[in-house]
Amino acid sequence: MLPPKWVPPIPSPYVHHTLTLPSALPNTASTNIPALLHLSMVPLLPNPLPDALPMPTDEPYTVRKTEDRGYAMFANRPIPRGALIKLEHPIYILPALPLDEPSSYERLGEGIEDGDYAEMLTMANCRSKEECPSIIEGVARTNALTLGFHFPLGADSDHHLSKPLARQYGGVFLKINRCNHACGPNASYKWSLPTLTARLYALRSIAPNEEITINYTDLLQPRSDRLRNLEKYYKFACDCKWCTFTDPEAQEKSDAARAFLGTYLNTHPSYRKWSMDICLPDTFVIESHLSAIQLIEKEGLDALLPLFLDEILRCYAELGDEDQFRVYAERTRQLVAVADPELATELASYLEDPIGNFPKWGARRMFRENQAKQQRRAVEEEIEDFFMDSLFGPPISSSNKRPSLANSTCVSTQG
Numbered sequence: 501m502l503p504p505k506w507v508p509p510i511p512s513p514y515v516h517h518t519l520t521l522p523s524a525l526p527n528t529a530s531t532n533i534p535a536l537l538h539l540s541m542v543p544l545l546p547n548p549l550p551d552a553l554p555m556p557t558d559e560p561y562t563v564r565k566t567e568d569r570g571y572a573m574f575a576n577r578p579i580p581r582g583a584l585i586k587l588e589h590p591i592y593i594l595p596a597l598p599l600d601e602p603s604s605y606e607r608l609g610e611g612i613e614d615g616d617y618a619e620m621l622t623m624a625n626c627r628s629k630e631e632c633p634s635i636i637e638g639v640a641r642t643n644a645l646t647l648g649f650h651f652p653l654g655a656d657s658d659h660h661l662s663k664p665l666a667r668q669y670g671g672v673f674l675k676i677n678r679c680n681h682a683c684g685p686n687a688s689y690k691w692s693l694p695t696l697t698a699r700l701y702a703l704r705s706i707a708p709n710e711e712i713t714i715n716y717t718d719l720l721q722p723r724s725d726r727l728r729n730l731e732k733y734y735k736f737a738c739d740c741k742w743c744t745f746t747d748p749e750a751q752e753k754s755d756a757a758r759a760f761l762g763t764y765l766n767t768h769p770s771y772r773k774w775s776m777d778i779c780l781p782d783t784f785v786i787e788s789h790l791s792a793i794q795l796i797e798k799e800g801l802d803a804l805l806p807l808f809l810d811e812i813l814r815c816y817a818e819l820g821d822e823d824q825f826r827v828y829a830e831r832t833r834q835l836v837a838v839a840d841p842e843l844a845t846e847l848a849s850y851l852e853d854p855i856g857n858f859p860k861w862g863a864r865r866m867f868r869e870n871q872a873k874q875q876r877r878a879v880e881e882e883i884e885d886f887f888m889d890s891l892f893g894p895p896i897s898s899s900n901k902r903p904s905l906a907n908s909t910c911v912s913t914q915g
């Protein structure tokens with residue numbers, strides 16, 4: 501009998517790394533972040549690695565245990581919209597794709613520093629032992645925030661990277677992951693690869709003792725779909741105010757508003773088009789966005805605001821309306837300070853000197869003023885023609901130019 505065919509084991513495409521971030525302060529330890537990465541990602545990592553964050557002091561939040569939703573994060577003072585709430589390194593990084601070898605998760609766990617490991621054990625883990633035998637995987641599948649890595653174009657030829665989810669990685673964060681979910685969250689986060697940090701920031705003003713929440717699912721889905729996904733992936737029934745309307749009509753309206761905003765995101769009139777199309781009314785984009793903003797605010801979907809506020813401020817700039825421009829530019833600048841610092845800097849320069857720094861400042865207003873001048877001139881010319889016709893009769897031929905009204909006195913006196 502032939503011996504059974506020997507199949508060589510497929511080697512894991514992932515490699516264990518320890519990202520050691522040096523301390524910026526003398527006599528303090530460096531920070532180690534264990535990571536399981538595909539080889540193609542190594543060139544994407546910052547080189548040299550950034551400094552470790554210093555120990556945080558006087559933070560605007562407190563994490564405490566609740567009766568019905570495990571630990572949660574609460575504001576311990578007023579937090580203004582757009583403000584940074586927490587800046588944090590992940591305690592481990594791992595691929596979204598499940599690993600063939602469960603021992604890889606354990607090895608990842610071994611790299612976590614002792615104090616962090618103990619705190620990690622208190623984090624929510626909504627996966628059963630059957631689903632995720634490793635606690636490291638269970639905690640990650642309950643908590644991990646998606647970390648964006650931009651793979652180079654050539655990476656497409658890599659067989660592994662062509663698999664669905666192969667480009668997605670997650671990071672587990674001891675504090676930011678204490679944020680529970682709401683369907684109209686008051687906070688969001690932004691991952692920064694160069695600093696290997698996530699920044700949690702306020703989407704709107706947060707009052708002292710208010711819970712700080714983020715979003716775990718697509719908020720433009722109707723309530724029933726949101727509830728289904730949250731139950732399936734995070735094992736809880738959302739009881740936020742957008743999921744618990746007592747009036748069924750209010751629930752329908754909320755679902756309809758979210759569906760409308762989903763469509764509006766892809767079809768809304770845009771500042772760019774408006775800026776090129778002088779036939780569109782001057783307030784076309786502004787009025788349309790202002791009605792969408794009312795819905796956004798009602799549904800607590802503040803993460804959508806900067807896109808529309810930014811277009812409104814640009815419209816006001818082209819209309820040369822400095823007061824309104826300042827209102828919208830300042831609001832947008834605050835909102836994007838953490839999420840989009842480049843835009844915040846651009847807006848700060850416009851706010852410093854709108855007329856000098858905004859490239860098309862007042863362009864539409866000037867066009868309208870010229871247009872009005874030309875129209876007035878045309879009307880004047882028409883009146884002039886009418887007046888001249890009544891004095892001299894219509895011109896006989898095109899070459900026979902009628903004297904203009906400007907020298908009509910002269911003509912009449914000669915006559």
Ligand SMILES: C[S@@+](CC[C@H](N)C(=O)[O-])C[C@H]1O[C@@H](n2cnc3c(N)ncnc32)[C@H](O)[C@@H]1O
Binds near residue numbers: 623734738
């Ligand atoms: C990322 S963790 C959030 C922090 C968690 N509460 C803890 O104790 O560490 C996600 C888990 O928190 C709980 N959770 C999050 N949002 C919730 C909500 N709105 N209502 C009830 N439980 C929630 C669920 O158990 C979920 O699986």
